[in-house]
Amino acid sequence: MRLFIFGTGFSSKAFVEEVRDQFDWIGGTTRSPEKADALRNLGVEPFIFDGETKGEGIADALKTATHVLVSIAPDEAGDPVLNQYASEIAAAKPQWIGYLSTVGVYGNHDGAWVDEDTPLNPVSKRSVQRVTAEESWLAFAQENDVPVQIFRLSGIYGPGRNAFENFKKGTARRLVKPGQVFNRIHVADIAGALKAAMAKPSTRVFNVTDDEPAPPQDVVAFAAQLLGVEAPPEIPFETADLSPMARSFYGENKRVSNQRLKEELGFTFRYPDYRTALKALLKTV
Numbered sequence: 001m002r003l004f005i006f007g008t009g010f011s012s013k014a015f016v017e018e019v020r021d022q023f024d025w026i027g028g029t030t031r032s033p034e035k036a037d038a039l040r041n042l043g044v045e046p047f048i049f050d051g052e053t054k055g056e057g058i059a060d061a062l063k064t065a066t067h068v069l070v071s072i073a074p075d076e077a078g079d080p081v082l083n084q085y086a087s088e089i090a091a092a093k094p095q096w097i098g099y100l101s102t103v104g105v106y107g108n109h110d111g112a113w114v115d116e117d118t119p120l121n122p123v124s125k126r127s128v129q130r131v132t133a134e135e136s137w138l139a140f141a142q143e144n145d146v147p148v149q150i151f152r153l154s155g156i157y158g159p160g161r162n163a164f165e166n167f168k169k170g171t172a173r174r175l176v177k178p179g180q181v182f183n184r185i186h187v188a189d190i191a192g193a194l195k196a197a198m199a200k201p202s203t204r205v206f207n208v209t210d211d212e213p214a215p216p217q218d219v220v221a222f223a224a225q226l227l228g229v230e231a232p233p234e235i236p237f238e239t240a241d242l243s244p245m246a247r248s249f250y251g252e253n254k255r256v257s258n259q260r261l262k263e264e265l266g267f268t269f270r271y272p273d274y275r276t277a278l279k280a281l282l283k284t285v
Contacts, residue, residue, distance in 0.1 A: 001024060001067060002025045002065050003026045003066070003067045004058075004065035004067070005026070005068075005071065006072050006081045007072035008029060008042075008046075009071060010187060011153070011156060011191070012071045013042060014187040014191040015069065016043070017191065018192060026044045027046075027047060027065075029046075029047045029048065029055060029058070031049065045061075049084075059088050062088045062092050063092055064092070065094055066094055066096075067094055067096045067097075067198065068089060068096070069194070070098065073126070073130075074133035078133065079132075079136050082137070086140060089144075089146075090140070090146070093144070093146055094146060096147055096198050096201045097141070097146060097148045097149070098149050098197065098198065099148060100190075101134055101150050102130055102152060103153065103154050103207060103254070103256050104122060104126065104130060104252060105120045105122050105127050105131050105134065105152060106118055107120070107122050107123045107127065107254075108123060108254065109253065109254040110179075110253055111179055111254065111255060113254070113256075113257055115256075115257040115260065116260055147203050149201070149202065149206065151194065151197070151206055152205065152206070152256075153185055153190060153209070154184050154208070154209035155182055155185065156184075156185055156187055157185075157186060158186050158281075159281065162278070163222075164223055164226075164227065164278070164281060164282070173220070173232055173235055174217040174231060174232050174233065174234045175250075176234045176237060177236075177237035180215060180237070181214055181254075182213060182215075182216055183213045183256045184274055184277075186270065186271040186277045188270055188271065189210070190208055193261055193265070196261075196265040200264075206261045206264075207256050207257060207258050207261065209256045209258050210271065211273055212272070212274065214273075217234060218274075220232065222274065222278060226279065226282050227282075227285075237250060
């Protein structure tokens with residue numbers, strides 16, 4: 001089997017580590033020639049793709065790809081993979097296509113629970129573009145009779161990208177907006193969920209998110225406790241100095257269900273909540 005990845009970043013690399021033994025060959029794109037060597041060291045043949053024009057060698061690689069993972073954000077022009085390579089992927093008829101999306105497509109639900117059947121109501125421009133991309137991939141699946149699984153990811157963290165890192169940098173803050181909760185997902189559970197889904201190809205949408213939506217300040221306080229340091233003071237959201245993008249995240253308040261992932265794929269989370277994950281990540285600090 002041969003795996004081709006569009007956008008070999010944090011989540012995709014974890015997936016490679018999870019499934020490399022299942023594949024005879026793995027190729028992946030990067031926008032930067034400087035990052036190509038890092039992909040080779042991971043055992044991934046690198047291809048340069050800027051999302052705007054076809055990249056050298058990609059069309060040929062897709063001809064023999066049995067599995068395709070898409071981890072590239074859409075833009076105003078739509079999904080860059082479909083824009084450049086829809087015909088090649090359709091012709092190859094891969095056994096499985098995975099598309100990494102975001103729970104941002106649900107928009108704001110004032111803290112209520114949402115699942116995969118909840119009507120989408122994206123708020124931010126980037127989430128509106130994600131909805132369009134999801135719809136395009138689902139239409140592609142139907143038109144070409146290939147399985148496309150959409151994975152809606154919560155806030156991603158893991159080794160080198162977690163609450164401890166903010167303490168290292170001196171940027172840890174406890175922002176408090178009453179009633180606000182977020183779901184999270186450890187990168188290892190993204191990799192595990194993709195592996196489980198890949199074993200059961202279908203055209204389906206899955207939320208890939210932990211068991212416990214929680215206030216962000218609780219995560220910071222727990223990280224401080226594990227580090228044995230004093231938690232930073234609470235900062236009211238209304239007066240916090242935030243970038244427009246950071247502030248927009250707080251405009252979306254919801255609890256995201258992962259029941260479909262568990263029930264249909266039998267998936268068991270390694271890190272079902274932030275406390276379990278942070279205790280494990282503490283060993284890497």
